[in-house]
Amino acid sequence: MSRPRLPVGDVGHLPTHAFHNRDMMWWGTVSFIAIEGFTLVLTATVYVYLRKNFSTWPPEGIARPDLVAPSVLVALMLASLPLMRMIDRASRAHDLMRVRHLLTVATVVSLAFNLLRIWELTQSLNVRWDTNAYGSAQWLVLGAHGTLLLMQYVETLGMTLIFWRGPVEKKHFSDASDVAGYWFFIVLSWLPLYLLCFWGPRWF
Amino acid sequence: MTTHAPAAAVDDPQDARREAEELALLERTWAPARGIRGWLTTTDHKAIARRYVVTTFVFFVLAGLNAVLMRLQLSRPEMTLIGPDRYNQLFTVHGTAMMFLFAVPVMQAMAIYLVPLMVGARNISFPRLNAFGYWMFLIGGVLLFTSLYVNTGPDAGWFSYVPLSGPEYSAGKRTDVWAQTVTFTEVAGLVAAVELLVTILKTRAPGMTLARIPLYVWSILVTSLMIVFAFPAVAMASTMMLAMDRLVATHFFNQAEGGDPLLWQHLFWFFGHPEVYIMFIPGLGFVSSIVETFSRRKVFGYPVMVASLLVTGFVAFGLWVHHMFATPIPQLGRSFFTAASVLIAVPTGVQIFCWIATIWSGRPKLTTAMLFAIGFIVVFTIGGLSGVMIASVPFDLQVHDTFFIVAHFHYVILGGVVFPFFGAVYLWFPKITGRLLSERLGRWHVGLFFAGTNVAFFPMHLLGLDGMPRRIYTYLPETGWGNLNLLVTLGATIIVASVAVFIVNVLVSLRHGVRAGEDPWAAATLEWATPSPPPSYNFRHVPVCESRAPLWSEDGVPAAALPVMTGLDAHKRQILVTTVLDALPDNRHKHPEDTPWPFWMAASLGVTFIGAIFSPWFYVWGAGLATLAFAKWAWPTGKYAEDLVMPKRGPR
Numbered sequence: 100m101s102r103p104r105l106p107v108g109d110v111g112h113l114p115t116h117a118f119h120n121r122d123m124m125w126w127g128t129v130s131f132i133a134i135e136g137f138t139l140v141l142t143a144t145v146y147v148y149l150r151k152n153f154s155t156w157p158p159e160g161i162a163r164p165d166l167v168a169p170s171v172l173v174a175l176m177l178a179s180l181p182l183m184r185m186i187d188r189a190s191r192a193h194d195l196m197r198v199r200h201l202l203t204v205a206t207v208v209s210l211a212f213n214l215l216r217i218w219e220l221t222q223s224l225n226v227r228w229d230t231n232a233y234g235s236a237q238w239l240v241l242g243a244h245g246t247l248l249l250m251q252y253v254e255t256l257g258m259t260l261i262f263w264r265g266p267v268e269k270k271h272f273s274d275a276s277d278v279a280g281y282w283f284f285i286v287l288s289w290l291p292l293y294l295l296c297f298w299g300p301r302w303f
Numbered sequence: 304m305t306t307h308a309p310a311a312a313v314d315d316p317q318d319a320r321r322e323a324e325e326l327a328l329l330e331r332t333w334a335p336a337r338g339i340r341g342w343l344t345t346t347d348h349k350a351i352a353r354r355y356v357v358t359t360f361v362f363f364v365l366a367g368l369n370a371v372l373m374r375l376q377l378s379r380p381e382m383t384l385i386g387p388d389r390y391n392q393l394f395t396v397h398g399t400a401m402m403f404l405f406a407v408p409v410m411q412a413m414a415i416y417l418v419p420l421m422v423g424a425r426n427i428s429f430p431r432l433n434a435f436g437y438w439m440f441l442i443g444g445v446l447l448f449t450s451l452y453v454n455t456g457p458d459a460g461w462f463s464y465v466p467l468s469g470p471e472y473s474a475g476k477r478t479d480v481w482a483q484t485v486t487f488t489e490v491a492g493l494v495a496a497v498e499l500l501v502t503i504l505k506t507r508a509p510g511m512t513l514a515r516i517p518l519y520v521w522s523i524l525v526t527s528l529m530i531v532f533a534f535p536a537v538a539m540a541s542t543m544m545l546a547m548d549r550l551v552a553t554h555f556f557n558q559a560e561g562g563d564p565l566l567w568q569h570l571f572w573f574f575g576h577p578e579v580y581i582m583f584i585p586g587l588g589f590v591s592s593i594v595e596t597f598s599r600r601k602v603f604g605y606p607v608m609v610a611s612l613l614v615t616g617f618v619a620f621g622l623w624v625h626h627m628f629a630t631p632i633p634q635l636g637r638s639f640f641t642a643a644s645v646l647i648a649v650p651t652g653v654q655i656f657c658w659i660a661t662i663w664s665g666r667p668k669l670t671t672a673m674l675f676a677i678g679f680i681v682v683f684t685i686g687g688l689s690g691v692m693i694a695s696v697p698f699d700l701q702v703h704d705t706f707f708i709v710a711h712f713h714y715v716i717l718g719g720v721v722f723p724f725f726g727a728v729y730l731w732f733p734k735i736t737g738r739l740l741s742e743r744l745g746r747w748h749v750g751l752f753f754a755g756t757n758v759a760f761f762p763m764h765l766l767g768l769d770g771m772p773r774r775i776y777t778y779l780p781e782t783g784w785g786n787l788n789l790l791v792t793l794g795a796t797i798i799v800a801s802v803a804v805f806i807v808n809v810l811v812s813l814r815h816g817v818r819a820g821e822d823p824w825a826a827a828t829l830e831w832a833t834p835s836p837p838p839s840y841n842f843r844h845v846p847v848c849e850s851r852a853p854l855w856s857e858d859g860v861p862a863a864a865l866p867v868m869t870g871l872d873a874h875k876r877q878i879l880v881t882t883v884l885d886a887l888p889d890n891r892h893k894h895p896e897d898t899p900w901p902f903w904m905a906a907s908l909g910v911t912f913i914g915a916i917f918s919p920w921f922y923v924w925g926a927g928l929a930t931l932a933f934a935k936w937a938w939p940t941g942k943y944a945e946d947l948v949m950p951k952r953g954p955r
Contacts, residue, residue: 101821102832102854103864107847108509110879110888111870115945117890123428123505123880130497130531138535145544145555145566152561195948228553232561235553239543253930257937266939269946270893 116270118191119280128277132284135247139288142243143295146236150303157233157300162225164237169223169297172215176286179208183279190272190279195262198275202259205282209252216245223297240296244289251285254278326843328873333425333839335897344897346430347839351437352416353735358437359409362444366400367802369393369451371795374759378792380780390776391458392477396451398461399481403488404444406720407578410585411495413727414523416735418499420830420837421520423508423846425871425878426894428501429494431901431936436494438905443487446913450480457481460774462575463545465556465567470549479916482546486912489538496530499523506878507886508829509868511848517828518595518602521609522588525616529581532620537574540567551919565630572623579712580619583683583719584612587654589727590676594658596730596826597673598665599859601852604657611650611657618647628699637696644694648687655680666859671745675726678753679718686714689764704774707767713760725752725805732809733823737835738816744808751801759794762787825861827852832865844869845879848886875943893945900936907932 119125150156157163182205189197220241226234258278261271335345345351373393376385385393419427427433450456457477459468468478503524507516516524544555545567554560556567595602602608624632624640658680667673689711693699702708725748733739767773771784778784822831829846830837831854844867846853856862868888871877876894881887911925941951 101834102862104844104867105864106844106869107866108868108888109870110845110868110891111872113870113879113888114890115877115893117880120883121880121889123501123892126501126505127429127432127497130500133531134493134497134535137532138539141536141539141570142543145539145570148566148569149555149561149563152558152563158561193948228547229551230560232554232557232563235547235555235562238553239555243539243543249926253933257934261939264952265949266941266944266947266951267949268893268939268944269948271939271948 116268116273118273118276122273122277124274125277125280128281132281136284136288139240139243139247139292142240143292146240146295146299149232149236153233156303157226158231161230161233163300164225164297165223166297167223168215168218169293172212172219173290173293175208175211175215176289179205180283180286182208183282186279187276190276193269193272195267198272199259199262202255202262202275202278205278206252206255206259209248209255212248213245213252216241216248220245237296240292244285244292247285247288251281254281322843325873326838329840329843330838332873332876335839340899341897343902344899346426346434346895346897346901348415348419348427348430348433349735349837349839349841351433352412355412355415355437355440356409358441358444359405359412362400362404362448363409364802365448366397366405367799369397369400371799373397374792374795376776377778377788379789380778380782380785382777385776387776388458389454391774392451392454392456394774395457395460395481396447399457399484400444400447401716402461402578402582403485404440404447406582406716407492408440408488408495409724410526410582410720411492411499413589413724413731414499414526414585415495417731417830418502418520418523419506420734420833420841421517421828422503422506422511423829423832423842423848424502424506425841426876427498428506429498431895431898432494433498435901435905436491436498438902439487439494439908440491442905442909442913443484443491446480446487447484450477455480457484462571463541463567464571465545465548465564466558468545469556469564470552473549476916479546479549482541482549483912483916485537485541486546487909489534489541490908492530493534493538496527496534500527500531503527504883505880507881508846508848508853509879509881509886509888511853511881511886513884514606515848515851515853517851518591518605518608518612519585519588519828521612522584522591525612526581526584529577529584529616529619533574533577533581536570540570540574544570546915550915565627568627568630569623572626573620576623576626577619579715579719580615582716583723584615586679586719586723587612587651589723589730590658590679591654592828593672593676593723593726593730594661595852596824597668597670597676598661599668600661600665601827601855601858602657603660603664604653605851608654608657611653614650615647618643618650622647625694625699628696629703641694641696645691648691651687655684670729671740671742671749672726672729674746674749675722675729678749679722679726681718682714682722682753682756683718686711686716686718690715702767704772705767706763706771706773709773710760710763710767713763714756717756717760722752725749728805728809730824731830732812733816733819734830734835734837736813736816737819738812739819739823740812740816741808744804744811748801748804748808751797751804755794755797755799755801757794758797759791762790762794766791822854822861825854825859827855829853842867845871845888875945893943896940896942898936900932904929904932904936 186201224237228234228238335341335347376382455477457480459478463481466472547553548555554562556562556564591602621643625644729740766787819835821834832846833842847866877891878894880890880892882889907928911921914921
């Protein structure tokens with residue numbers, strides 16, 4: 100026997116999408132940022148932990164990592180942040196054409212991030228993953244963040260294709276805004292790791 | 304929040320036809336497809352949770368059979384039933400399965416069923432992710448047990464210490480199976496944690512402020528937050544470090560090349576110790592629900608209970624080194640981790656006092672669920688006390704790697720996980736199936752389980768104090784351990800009998816149990832405000848929460864009516880999104896349709912991770928496959944499109 104129900108209000112007037120912390124997807128994205136961000140913290144911890152096993156860092160006989168390509172990547176990353184602000188603003192304005200074009204640019208930029216990361220791993224680090232624990236640590240940090248770069252590329256590409264091919268619903272603007280938010284995480288999380296992996300071998 | 308409109312009961316006879324039409328429409332909108340297609344595509348949290356719980360229980364039984372074989376081997380000195388190699392696989396798979404395939408996932412599986420109902424939502428927050436998580440979990444579990452049955456079972460212990468598990472001392476693929484099983488289960492655990500977090504934070508019934516969240520839901524909130532910060536450590540250590548040391552010759556744990564075996568222990572236990580609390584904090588939530596329901600009063604000291612859960616979740620991250628007292632760590636570190644290990648007993652003790660106060664001041668009814676809750680208090684307290692003992696470094700060094708430790712953690716895990724789990728099944732079985740479990744068989748179940756647990760595990764304390772090491776496949780008659788080991792095996796047999804009674808009870812009650820109705824216990828929380836079993840859409844209208852016990856007008860007294868909010872579109876899968884702190888109605892979220900692509904995504908990752916046991920190139924090809932599956936999963940179909948800005952473009 101069920102209890103009688105007593106209507107006390109109606110939610111039919113509420114919007115069918117929302118932005119940022121009003122949106123459920125935003126909280127999902129933030130949760131995954133917490134997981135991925137903490138994984139990056141752990142990779143940095145492993146890096147520092149292994150440092151104590153060596154008298155010099157990098158170990159003798161291994162060249163220090165090059166700085167040119169990694170610094171170019173960091174500069175490009177920082178330069179891309181205003182683009183993300185524009186995507187966020189255009190999304191909130193539900194400006195289809197603008198979001199579509201900005202996402203296209205973002206896809207190209209994200210591809211460049213990935214190519215530069217491959218260059219860093221193969222040309223800038225000057226060490227292989229299987230040379231010693233120093234090499235393993237360098238590849239761990241760059242590889243872990245590189246996996247996120249790859250996911251960011253897939254996500255951005257997918258969102259761009261949706262905005263070109265449709266169907267596009269209003270809620271997709273909220274998703275595009277989340278892509279921009281995730282981009283900030285990818286860039287900002289890399290800054291300390293860049294210092295650790297490329298300047299660390301010069302400082303400690 | 305909207306205030307009360309003038310009362311107008313919806314069961315007015317004039318509304319009967321409209322109600323029937325609306326329910327039929329809701330059923331068409333939310334019900335999964337029939338047959339195997341429905342099985343592969345459903346995103347209903349209840350359907351997925353049911354199979355999740357059953358799957359975890361099957362793994363529990365299989366891992367339990369491992370234990371039975373081990374106990375038969377150890378029942379007398381110099382038994383020759385099982386050789387050392389097989390014994391190593393049996394105990395490793397037993398521990399791995401109980402931890403990664405039962406204790407944590409069964410709690411998450413129950414939460415996947417219960418939390419959306421308890422917060423008054425129509426489904427879990429990310430239903431496709433939920434389906435994906437189940438398939439990942441299933442693949443991981445099948446991988447582990449299949450490997451055991453073809454003599455490739457992991458054999459380096461459930462925590463797979465290096466260098467034993469490294470490439471030098473563990474040739475073959477056994478440890479790789481372990482590492483990838485962990486990968487599957489951790490991915491499943493993490494996505495479940497995210498779904499549950501967002502469900503709790505964003506889809507609570509209007510009015511369910513933070514101060515009105517049921518204690519069980521609080522326990523899941525804390526557990527999910529812990530998972531977010533604990534699981535990455537073991538996922539990274541096993542997938543990105545141990546597996547890579549073995550597969551592509553990295554040197555994370557190879558001391559000869561600057562690696563560090565102790566690093567594995569730090570990473571593993573940074574996950575492994577919070578894991579203990581991740582397992583039993585949901586159990587504390589179960590006990591709160593059981594005690595509240597059958598004591599007929601709200602749990603005593605709600606704010607203190609919530610604070611205790613939060614403190615436990617926080618302090619749990621400061622204990623991991625107490626698993627490493629036998630390693631060369633600084634004296635200061637030992638002192639700190641001893642203090643923290645003792646400290647964490649305080650919040651749990653506070654909760655135990657609150658439950659006792661609730662029972663004391665309530666009108667307790669000794670149902671089977673309540674007996675399991677009381678059994679939990681006794682068994683778990685004994686486990687907690689031996690835990691405080693081994694927090695002391697000198698004592699820990701004496702009993703390290705002995706059966707005393709085996710006794711301690713079985714008291715904690717059976718007490719903290721299995722007792723509350725069984726109690727929870729007796730409480731919520733009628734909600735899930737529509738029928739009550741037999742109380743008569745239930746009493747046999749709880750009695751045998753309580754006796755079996757103590758007969759099996761209490762003598763292990765004595766064996767450990769007498770110096771019997773864990774993980775030995777036999778021992779000499781001269782040790783004098785034979786009789787106590789025989790007693791332990793007898794206890795294990797009693798546990799087997801109790802689990803058999805439980806299985807019979809479930810099977811019989813599914814067909815012949817007394818029909819439950821909507822709320823057979825006259826309980827307090829929202830999951831009881833919908834039919835048993837709940838319909839695919841959970842609630843016809845969004846329930847409104849006006850107190851911590853929304854179905855009671857006062858302690859133990861059922862409320863006359865349930866306030867609800869109307870307005871969700873029955874033609875679409877809409878759920879109500881509310882604000883985080885005050886649960887004010889905010890927007891209506893369009894929920895995704897059913898789809899097979901989470902299954903295919905899990906399958907493609909299954910190929911990836913299992914293939915990667917043999918070649919790193921599977922990561923490359925597998926990532927491509929998974930990307931394709933994800934593209935199909937995420938691509939909008941346009942079905943039930945809402946606020947369409949641009950239609951789908953046809954072929955040019």
